[in-house]
Amino acid sequence: MKHMYKKYLLSLSLLCLIISKTLLGINTGTKEINGDITTKDSITLNYNLDSIVHIPYGVVSKINAANDISVIYPNNTLLFDNVSNGYELINGKVPGLIGNTNIRGLGGALVVIDGIPRELSSVNIQEIEQITILKDVNSSLLYGTRADKGVILIKTKRGKPNEKRISGFFEAGINDPISYPTYLGSADYMELFNEARVNNGLNPLYSEDVIGSTRAGTDRVRFPDMNYYGSEFLKEFKPTSRFISEFSGGNRDAQYYLNLGWYHTGTLMNKGRDESYNKINLRSNIDFKIIDKIRAYVDVVGVFDFDNRVNGNFFSDASTIRPNAYAPLIDSSLVADKALLSSGTFVEGKYLVGGTSIYRNNPYGYLNLGGYNNNYGIVVQFNNGYKIDMSSITEGLSLNLNVSFDFYNRFTASQTNTYAVFQPSWNDDNQMSLTKIGEDFFSGSQEIRNSYLNRKFSFSGLLDYQKVFRNDHALSLSLLAYYDTFNETSGFYTSKHAHLGNRFNYVYKNKYIVDFSSAISYSNKLAPENRLGFSPSVGLAWVISEEDFFNKTFINFLKLRLSGGIMNTDVTITDYYRYEDIFEQQWGYSWYDSGRSNQSTVVSNAGNPNLFYEKRKEYNVGFESLLFNKEVFLEFSAFHELRSDRVTSSNNRYPNYLGGINPLINYAENKFSGIELGVTWRKNFTDFSYELGTSMTIYQTEITKRDEYWPEEYLYRVGNPINANWGLEAIGLFEDESDIQNHAIQEFGEVQPGDIKYKDQNKDGVVNDNDIVMLENASSTFIGGASLLLNYKNFSLYVHSTFRDGSYRMANSAYYWVYGDRKYSEIVKNRWTEQTSKTATYPRLSSEYNSNNFRNSSYWIYDNSLISIDRIQLNYNFPKQLFSKFFIQNMQVYARASNVMAFAKNKDKIQLNVGSEPQYKFYALGLKVNF
């Protein structure tokens, strides 16, 4: 590899030499790069040919971009769509982006904020100037090996000379839970559990008397029936509010931009400590001139979050503890033993906390007595950069240097209390007595735990040359050097990233565009002779509408583009020195009754000196077009990605009798291919305008190479989607004994009527793991969004929706897989019994673990496709003249709703959270003022 980069450098210098020889000094006249095509700001898809788009270490006019990138300007969309986070801002708006930061199914893209890889949560969306989604290799490789899954590039706002702005934004709203799990009450549970026990050949556990008394509900201490999802514990709504203020301005020599934000959400819990989450964002971006040729900037960011929680996990308990498990509260007036009473702590005035030796955590207990966990997080970011104008050397040459320091610190301040629980029992005369389990211990002190710190340092140097020669030749050349280090308290190694990059962009007459970008990365995870990786890429575009022969009547603008490249990445190698045999001392053995001991020596890594970079090989074709008087904008791309030489363990290759100490190898390969489409249609009338937009992605993944051995052809993963549901093929429930007798033997324990019947794929008379097949894809194959914006005079209405299709999920959580002592959800009501054998939708109940029914199979699979109305927002802009006296430039009020509606076959499953906070609808009112 080493000789390769030398060749590359040599040819690069040669190229520069030729360019300078032929062009330099011959023509120094400049001209605006942009052509004459302009269009009014289009706001949903932001296709403005004039617009300047931020790309890695530079800007380009949209028209001159040869690669596959999409842009979002929050400033525009926030006029009518006040999303609350960055994910909402981009989801469903960008062709090729298939949810959160996942581009083309490759996985989480690299988020780059102001030139440095950073967390998306460290910016609030009001401070974002522009988001560029870099989808292809050609556009993203200047960010080095970590950009292997594409890049989401975020540029924050900066002050402008002589443009003073102050603005304020306030929003308050409520989160309305969409749905809660539904569990059976005690009496129903007991009846069904008895049925389950009978199914398993056991006697019923609960007598008719107990069930009757429970149903009567007169004595909830003796016959508990705990409902967690009622108003006893939960409020109707959870409040959220946001406040953001911005200040910007400056003069010719110095500019500033300040942003201060506060975010608050309350709690859904109706009891105990007031839980809350608060976040404060602070940003100050300052640009100033040092001397004429040198400008500098200093950015400082602080994000502080405070998360106050009780010491217990209510939603997890609510989904696991059966309603009759224990008496939650015991009225102290019922307790005769005064000595015992005085040894307990009352909650809610007069109750002792109930429990058993198994259930020693009771929500009444930990919400009221258990102490707290307060989590604190602090992010500090600091950027300092210099732009040195080197036009004295040659016109158009500049040098940009940037140094950044990031710090992140988090810790938990907690007070951990324990409390006694009381278990009641009754003697033959129905006299209650209590057993105390555990002791009250109320810690007076606060403890600091989970302390974590990381810091990042990064440096980049960019030599930039931009010039237009002889009016028609626009040339842009960038050379980049990048280096960063990252340390964290939990890690032993400092991770280091270093690469060099170049971009060469040449535009002839605004018609022909060539973009050649490449990077040389240095990976210290590879053996010294394999460390350099050369990643080349090229992008070509032809603005065909600029040609003389082109008739612009219907098609006002048309650009064809083609890009491709090979990118090296080492992100899948998580550890160092994997290329060497590593011996390590580990825990060992002690003898002489612990008087002597020695550590063991193990081979913790079998070295593979040939380990090298994983590759992303890719090509794209596409076009962008404006049609029908520029009312319609169309963009289209088709892509083909190959992730090859993937770093995997060789455990599947070597038999385990060799010792199981196997090296990492470059072997597996995955394919991603698909098309992306974006359409916007915009029309203006006098008082009215509308804009309709959609973006969609159709894609598929395929495993093309993998080290695997299976006994049957259909078990091979190769040829199947990367994320897929594998399982047995269910063919109903066994009807009766003869049905079982006539079927292949199922090797997962004894079956009885009402158990799931599986297809014997290989017809060997036995159903076992060798009969597993690929059932359905687990990733969506069609995904996108659609939006509508209507403007009428001072009103505007915006609707945004997203949709997905082609993905399936397995309903295999404890809510759906009910057996043994699990809490019974309403799902079991339609279980199999002899009477309901024709209509049952759930297998027969089982009071024990049931390996036959509760394993992945097509019985549990459900269609995950969804159309969701994500947001509706109605805005009113007050007439400007109304406030002219009050220094107010404009003012807007709005009402909005999120997650309002969903259309899906399995909406109940998709919208249900079990064991965690529910999904919410959100309703809010907001006010925006510009001074």
Place this chain on the structure above:
Amino acid sequence: MLTKKSFLIILITLGFIVSSCEMDFLQPFDDNHSSAERLYYDSGFAEGLLIRAYRDLPNGYSFDEASTDDAVTNVEGNNYRRMGTGEWSSRYDPMSIWNLAYTNIYYLNYFLEINPSAQYAWDEANGPVKERNEAFRKRFEAEALLLRAWYNFELLKRHGGIAEDGNPTGFVLLENKVDINVDYNLPRNSYEECVQAIYSDIEKALLNLPDEYSDSEDIVQQIVFGSQNKNRVNGKFGKALKSRVSLHVASQPFYTGNEYWEKAAVYAGALLSEIGGVSGMSPTGVEFWKNENDSEILWRRDYSEINSREVANFPPTLFGQGQTNPSQNLVDAFPMVNGYPINAEESGYDANQPYAGRDPRLKRYIIYNGNDFDGRVININDETDDWNNQTVYSTRTGYYLKKLLQPSVNINPNVMSTARHFYPFFRYTEIFLNYAEAANEAWGPTADPNGYGFTPAEIISALRERAGITQPDEFIIESSTSKELMRALIQNERRIELCFEGFRFWDIRRWGMDLNETVNGVLLTNETYNVVEVEKRNYKSHMNFGPISQLEILKADKLIQNKGW
């Protein structure tokens, strides 16, 4: 104005920065990790390869009885429970030791390779270096061979059997470190080859290991073989292992002659003679787990102060999880105190008072209704959480485990306490039973052709006397009349004496017994004991031997699967 030149200069400078990539700021953090060289200059590091194999030796009971007729577990989804109810397959093998054994065999072979050139002594202060080095190398080699024999036998027991081609087949015998870069597709060796390899490792080891480590005046002897080496494998470990291996092999259906029975009898007999035969039997051996220094213990690992065994097995009223539930089948195997089995006419067994007049071992090994832990009485009736299936932690059979638990331990969260626990690899009772079984098969119940001074009948009698059955009892006299009757008695004694110590699963396979005896329990309602079915066993006829993992065969196609899997 500098134009072209300066441009090029900058470019070239940048180029130099690149080409000096070896600069420190790009290097991975030097973590000082060790390479193979350290094995040759760091004695602890070299010995560490051997220690790696020690580390994986079992250090507790597996309670795999939950897949036999002796017990069930109340843990949902427990591996042994799933296996016993019909899930055992070449894809799901909870009895497998394949991966663990071969990892350790790799390290042992590695160790045997470097041991001759490893340095264990450096200075003359504690005796001559050369002599000490030699002594250490010899001892360590012997230890490594013994441990390899241990892992090899586990492989043989769990994976050996009659292969698809009908031949008795063992496992892949590896006597050297294997290089994955050469052809690694290897066949299984024959059963006999594996047995011989195990014997040969043990014999070689016994040449250089003392029976027990003991102190000496000689400085080299003291350092290398002194008593500070207790709990590392010794000669006794090797002899006991040889006895265990021989018995297992002798009872395999494809060994028909007397050769291995005699071997098994001789290996056990020789070892027992060393402690004086029956007179050397520990009087407290019935409750051996209560004293780590009981002479019953032949070899064990370090003890530790814990309570995890009690947390897992105490009944819920004592705050335990009641996991291992002995079966009615096992309870019925305990004879009456007069020595007769409960179904014998002379026994005097009363089904309404099933625990009265029984072999005292029943009270010591199993918690039945009314039995106690150090006076803490456990009532298994409908008044308490200890009753069958009352809570997740309640028994499923009406019984709880008492054997192996320290009654003094308290796991009430208010007053947690621990006690000494240890795991004996071999105890003399096993060797006595090994001898009785092998000698009975080889020579009959009352013969002593080698003049050890004890016969199978005498050994069983001594065990029963220790248990509290007054000797000679009528039943043993009856049983001594034929090999077959004595065989049945020995098998029953073995079941009782060694219950919950990991023997039952393989014993019923060796003996060709019914693997599918339904596990029963008892349900106490209205003061009557009703026997109830608790769990059906679901084994197929080929399951006398374990499988080879399916994936392993796919990766190396010279491996042949055992018949039926």
